[in-house]
Amino acid sequence: MSWSDIRREAAFVLRKKSVPLLLLAGFALSLFAVWTGTVEVAQQQTTIGRLLEGDKTDRQEVTHKHNDYGYIAYYTFHLTYAPPAPLAFAALGVRDVYPWKHRIRMLALEGQIHESDTQNPELALAGKIDFTFVIAVFAPLLLILLLHDLRAAERAAGRHDFLVVTARTPASLWPLRAGFIVLSLWLALSIPFVGGAVANSVPIGQMLLVSTVVLVYLLVWAAICYWVSRFNFAAPVLASLLLGGWLSTTFIVPAVGDVLIEQAYHGPEGGDILMTQREAVNGAWDLPHETTMDAFVASHPQWQGKTQTNSLFEWKWYYAFQQVGDEKALPLARAYQRVAEQRYAAAGWVALLSPAALLQRALTNWAQTDARAAWQYEREIRAFHADLREFYYPFLFNGTPYSAASLAERPQFTPNYNTQNYLERSQ
Template identity: 25%
Template sequence: MTTLATPQVATRVPQPRTVPLATLLAHEWRLLVRDRLLHVAASCFIVVVVLALAAGVRWSRAQQATVDRLRRADADQLVAWQRALDTIPADAPPPEAFARDPRSAFHVGARVGRVAGLDQPPLGVLAVGQSDLQPSYYKVTTGPRQAMLMNDEIENPVALLTGRLDLTFVIVALLPLLIGALSYGMLAGEREDGTLALVASQPVTLRRVLLAKVAVRAAIVLAVAIGLVAIGLVVAGAPLAAPGVATVAATWLLTVLVYAAFWFAIALLVAVLVRGAAAGALTLATVWLLSVIVVPVLVNVVAQARHPAPSRTALIAESRAAAAAANARADTLLRKFLFDHPEMRAGASVASGKDFVTRSLTVQFEVDTAMAPSLAAFDARLRAQQALVDRARLASPSLLAQGVLESLAGTDGDRWRRFRDSTIAYHRRWRDAIMAQAVRGEPLTAAMLGALPTFAFGEAPADAVLPRVGGALAVLVVLAVLAWSGALVAIGRVRAA
């Protein structure tokens, strides 16, 4: 036996201190490629991404087509009316109040009205979001505001209940599953198969091996989740060249990246901390369940308990009472209206208070005015609920990511609420213009028709959404960084045996 009194220095040719990362990556890649699970999981995911993109495009185009059709019909109607008015001699007798005649303010303003339509947001294909619950057009007439806002788009309620297969759902709910499926056995699987011992007996740290494993998986997942979606956006013809849109699309993909990074950190933590592949899979499934289903559901319950949505039923009763009161005071109201609007007193004979059209318009005007505070209070309570939920989103990275992704896609409801507010303002302008005509009692002319207010939605610049999602995205980044820090600390403690 030789004695080793002093440590001997290795006598061989100096060797590279560490295994090239490329070796580890190539090996991981080869293992994954030969794994049936990868083929099944990745191809399922790719198919679902393509389907979701197709569904998003279909939805977005159908919505846009409906709005376009309605606008075209409005324009055609206007042209037809103006043509008809050109042929009516100026000395023709004025139309009856309810006649289907373009000269009748009632017909034009109360019966036919105009459409206020919302264009699809440029990146609407990325998320259906709330757009299946929130109508993208309203028929604006002189009728009460509440009646106008009651009109919903037709949709099978079961489809609303189920939710849509859009890219946001795929990213928020399914991407973590893909990450989990690829990663749950990355350490425990090798330990259980026995290969880990042999790897650990080599001069390479398990940290390095594990990080290589994550890197290869991340490359696959992100190639699909980000690469495929980016290609899909181009193929689907999203207007990326429009100002700001490309930035928003890039932020969307960045959010996907951050969200995926978060889940990879969780997968890594579970791989390191949970012994046994089966137990790891269960743990990941549990974290997923909490983040994607349980916490959002509980957030919902808390929001409903803390800020219950005010009762529409009560609101209806209130507006009925307001209508009854306004009806009872109709004559007084009309006189007051004329007093407030001296410029309309010209047609005094018509405005005697007996004319049904002016009378009913006045009543509706009064109902809208009387209901305004209640409606404002109603909206305020909804906003309080929304604010609570926005805070509670922090409890679930999935809710957080969903919020950011839908906001960036423009279908989270914020843009729609601005559209609804514009519609309400337009409704007011339309009602006032028609009312003025009706009170004056003069038949409408082609010029007057052309001068009626038109709806225009003050679309915010595409990238105006960025500051709004900044906070949530930052929180998501912090969560991902925290999870990664935890994972990197834990990874140092991993042992082969």
């Protein structure tokens, strides 16, 4: 193979009108996906910045208005959020399904978490057309259109045997054409991604990793197309075979897998947890204070002897039955999480049969936009809420006189990774 072979085959490929058009279509799809993903991430960053300012103002107003720990704990909201990672623009993942921001109070937590679990997941299955979706779904389709008639077109034109005989080496004909097409498509898809990655401050190592994975994914599909193109069939027949494989692995296998996983793993829904917690909290108003306090002390023995109440309403009793309501719903919440993790693990095995699903799973993991990232955010909420309770309980159960200065030690929510640069840029 020589440079003259490469120039000749490249010129031949580009003279076909369909090739530049398909490459342009790939570039346009990638550019659109990168642009919409960048806009979405920028909107989320702007929303977080705006909510942080509002949260600070709201907290100051509550502090100035009330001088009682119980009232301040009741009326003060605390913003929690999971900011988008730099790579999120390319793989939005489940951020449009799982909540990524909550305003938390020191009331029963399960209701605050699961009351937003109301979106119909069936309506979100299609997701958004981000860069990952373009690569996983559209890129194989473009490759099929570009490579299905690699040999069939030459056979139909009567040039196949002549080209084979006159080729300098076996690699200087079909592999060279296919390689040039794959490389051209990879560049058309990757150039917008690189631009978006630079604009979103993606680390260069992660940028190279994603670009390499995209190339490997294209090479896998190119190998399939190259192998099928060797069959002595007409181009439409070869295209039908490849499209059938693309449709099966990209849509049918994941859809059937989802149905089977849903049938295999059953558990409580978010609404069940919410109802159990609310019934426990609402029912506590009609119970003797001692019943609630006994249940509370069973899990918080450090407050033994400080749970007596002298009136019909006391804040320590109120927050105690909020805690007890959470504890009654806790088994359901744990079962809910366990089933979700089992389904996610099972979906990983199904993804081995679907290159598109496997690619999407990998990229959303790197972008911290998959289900595991959402669960990590929920664990952060729970830890922060526990810190809030640990902060207020000593004041409530010890009857400590109110001091505004003590609020300076109140816990502040911090995400699990530093996004200060992104938040500053969005403000």
